[in-house]
Amino acid sequence: MRNNQFAIKPTNKEQQINELVSIHFLDEGNEFESDPALLWRSFLRKALTEASSDGVFEQKLTSFMATRTQTLAQYFQSHDQVEITAFYNVALQLLDFQPELDFEIDQPLAAMKKIHLSISQHQSEIFSIDELKSAWYWLLATHNKNGQTFIDQLATQGYFTRFYDDPEVMRPLIFNGKSMPVFDPHQLKREVVYVESSQDTDHDGKLDLLKAEVIRPAMSGTNCPVPALYTASPYNQGTNDEFGDKLMHDVNTPLVHKEPNHNTYDSIEYRQKDVPLPAPRKVQATATEAEETFSREQSYTLNDYFLARGFAVVYAAGIGTKDSDGVRTTGDPEETTSTIAIIEWLAGNRKAFTNKTDNIEIKADWCNHQVGMTGRSYLGTLATAAATTGVKGLKTIISEAAISSWYDYYRDNGLVIAPGGFPGEDCDVLAEETFSRRLQAGDYHQVQDTWQKQLAQIAKEQDRKTGDYNTFWDARNYRKNLKNIKADVLLVHGLNDWNVKPRNVEKLWNGIKNNKINQKIILHQGQHIYINAFRSIDFTDIANLWLTHELLDVDNGAEKIIPDVIIQDNLTPETWNSYSDWSDPQNQKKNYYLSENSLSSDKLPNSQTLEFSDKLPENIFQNYCKNIDKWQNDLVATNSTAMQNHRLIFSSKELENELILDGVPTVKLRVASDQDIGLLSFQLIDFGQRKRFNVSPTILKAKGLAETFDWREDDLREFTTAKVATPYKMITKGHINLQNRTHPYRVDELKPNEFYDISVELQPTFYKLAEGHQLGLVVYATDFGMTIQGNQAITYRVDTDHSSLLVPIHD
Structure with missing residues (x-):
């Protein structure tokens, strides 16, 4: 394998010592140890979390080779110093690399360089006490064979469980610029709230209420506010795949002649109409606890990762979905309004209720009013849409494989074009598939006529006959409002994504260069996929460094450390290169x-x-x-x-x-x-x-x-x-x-x-x-x-x- 780590934070030795203390690798038992071998033993004793007794620990030492002829246990018996080669022989094994398969036992440094793993600076062949501390620090920040930092590997083995109930532990706990998992993921609050949005898309005379599912650490609250990772997913409450399939359009149709016109942009431009809205609900009471919970969400594993690191996660499907009001609109300004309503509640600027009938208000008083959006495809699309409103409280988006103009998803230069893999799909099909109010017969009965009219309107205005760009598509072009983006942006896209084609991200990337925001982009060789579980790139670490900076206000230098452009090489496996720009018009x-x-x-x-x-x-x-x-x-x-x-x-x-x-x-x-x-x-x-x-x-x-x-x-x-x-x-x-x-x-x-x-x-x-x-x-x-x-x-x-x-x- 070849390791590519872009999120390692340069850290001086004083800060390294402070952080080793904060994560308890240095404590009163070893902080002033002057014998390098004894200090190394103490580090290993803490790292080998499975060993609950000294006897098991000694047993574990015999499973590592320190030299070609000595196990680690034997090495400690015969050495009172720590040789560089012995340390890195053991380090590679701790990182799950195998001697004779991944590296030669007497040449660990050569292997470290070949794999691109971090090596501590040293003056001789033997570590001084300070060099050893620094080497251990960098080992903790280094990726193992599975592409996970050693500190995260230790977390999976239970290293941080003793931190969960320790009142002395700093929260957030930061190591190498990233947030550590000191919140118990088995002690989570699961709450459902209903956010009142400023729209009435089902025309029932009441503002739409939108269901939001909140998952947050149990200790979060007014005394321990946490940021929110918000994923707007129209699929979250279920889909109507069978009904969507019935609407699929026949692509075996001829191209037809179109009547010439002299259209200008002004003649087809979408202009927001002022529509009278119902009055907001009158609050009858307030509550501090939600009345409704849920068992399991359709989660995104990147969000799961951050739950233990002091972030709340919020999922909302938006208008026209199960347990929410309204109708589906597939990407228009109404859906954007629905999306940002959740952000406004999290930021303290909108009301939510404990249920849909009693008007009992509940606040997000556990939130620090800092919101980041995550998600791929439609999910990332709504993150992009939300960012173009400049909504207060949205600090950053991690937008993956996202649409920036729906015309570029379903059309191309006057042609009806299918997203790769979905011939015959269009806006009306997607609307039907995500209209999960249909899943509840009683609710659907009340809105059925309204929905059928809405669906027919979408089918008409999307205009499959001509494939032209019209007012319908202009309303779904987020690039018109790129100048409004104030949130920092981390974009991810596949160079072989023929579903959401690369033009969507390239136009966004080049369209925000004058916004005076931090913008980063990662381009991979995949199609329409997530990359957070890839071995060769530290995407999860990048996201941690980024979100720790953006939502926890930690000055970790993320905006400088993470390259502006990271691109996966298409010739050499497991190789990612950094660049200053992509698709520069001046190339x-x-x-x-x-x-x-x-x-x-x-x-x-x-x-x-x-x-x-x-x-x-x-x-x-x-x-x-x-x-x-x-x-x-x-x-x-x-x-x-x-x-x-x-x-x-x-x-x-x-x-x-x-x-x-x-x-x-x-x-x-x-x-x-x-x-x-x-x-x-x-x-x-x-x-x-x-x-x-x-x-x-x-x-x-x-x-x-x-x-x-x-x-x-x-x-x-x-x-x-x-x-x-x-x-x-x-x-x-x-x-x-x-x-x-x-x-x-x-x-x-x-x-x-x-x-x-x-x-x-x-x-x-x-x-x-x-x-x-x-x-x-x-x-x-x-x-x-x-x-x-x-x-x-x-x-x-x-x-x-x-x-x-x-x-x-x-x-």
Whole structure:
């Protein structure tokens, strides 16, 4: 393995001593010990928590090798000093590395350097007493073989259980800038409250009440206020998958001609309407204790990790979900209002009640009014939406795989586009799936008519007929309000995420650079996944350092320590690199000219017109509809006869040096369709035989990563290399309706056989092409994974003399 730790806080020796005291590795029994060997023994005695007696401890010492010929027990019998090699031999074993498999017993320092583990500074081959303390400190902050810090490993073994009821323990307890698990996760309060939001989306004459589930340490309260991690999840109260499936749209439909228009942005811009609202509920009484509890939530393991570290966790599903009022709206301002209502209650600026009928108010007096939002996909999307309101109390968001504009999720340049893996889904389908009020028959009976009208309205306004950007989509474009973001932002996204495509995060990343906030981004090689249980990167430690700074006001330097940009390497396994920026618009651009089968840096003198047809034989078409992987392979394979006349492939010469693409590639084409309709799709390809990463992370150990002692676990995962080499890798893609050449909200005329110049931005990327590989471009029409597929007899012609590929290069 290769360790990548970005969240280790530089700490001077005085602070190291103070922190070792605070976590009880130094105490009155060993703080003034002058014998390094005895001090090391005392550290080990505390660390080997399973040994409750001296006899068992001595037994444990015999299980470690200190040198090639001596166990640790034997070493202590013959040494009154601590040799560097002996210390790190034992340190590697404490970190679960195996001698002769992971390292040579007489060369631990070489292994530490190779794995990228922290090594203490030392002046000789023998530790002084101060050097030993420092070495132990850094060992505690260092990752083990499972990608977990040694101090967190000790926590899972019960090291901090004796801290739970100790009134002398500082709370929060900080070690190396991060919060330690000194709150008993088995002593949690589970409370349900109903937050009154400033909206009436089901039009029943009452402000919507929103159910929120709170999980917090038992000792939290007015005397021990804690921050809140809030996850807004429309899935939290259950889903209606069967009803959603019934609404799925047929994608085997033809592309239709659209009536040209002269739309401007002003003509389709969404403008908030002033709607009269019911009066707020009158408070009849107040309470300090909730009346309702719950047994188990649909948790996020990163949130679970922080419960023992002095953070409360709040889950809310929002309007139109089980036990809440209102109707689903799929990403519009009403859903944003619903989302921030919970934050306003946590920050002390909104009312909540113990139930939905008695108007008994309950305050979040256990909260320090500092809120962070977490979550992936729709959950991260609502975190982004909330941040764009500038709501008071929201200090930071950790937004993973999040939508920043719903148009970029379900549409692309005037085309209806499916999120990867969900052909036929749209806003109405998602609304139905998350309308969990349907799960309660009595509640649904009262709101059924209202809901059916709402669903029909969504279906109409999302406009699957044209795919144009309209007022419906403008209302769901959070990027219009990026200037309002005041919360610090930590973004996470997959460079191969074809569900929430990378444009969503790239536009957000570049759109907040002038907001004077701290912004960080982590880009991984995965698709639509969480990365908090990966072995090779310290994401949980990064989140701990970040949230300890943001929500506990600890000056730990997180904003400086965590790199602005961390990107997982696509060539070398378990390698993450830091950069100063991603997709900088000022990046150098490399231009490739198109000619038959070729991408060339030099423009060839001979003009060529190449053509392909979108019409496939019916048997092949039907096969591709059912087997998208087969279509993808045939599309890119240069020797494919099935797709030979149905796409154009251009490729560069073999690269003499490694090439790094960084940003948004652009395809410029002069193209004609023989019909008054047309769509084009593009894929950027890495051609070259190579054993590439598997598409999905490999589970290294099921339930192999515990959050703390006797508490929830997660599967330990990592991207591993495939056993078989493949001839290509799709880097990125893009699409356009040829009638939306000017803008997605404007429809242009398309005359048959007339050439038009188009410019199409592909999805942003960061990708390393290896030496000897070729950069390729595939131009085609129907994308069986994303576009509608009508199998229409349309022939496209490309004038290569006026066509090129522009790729951004990382210097």
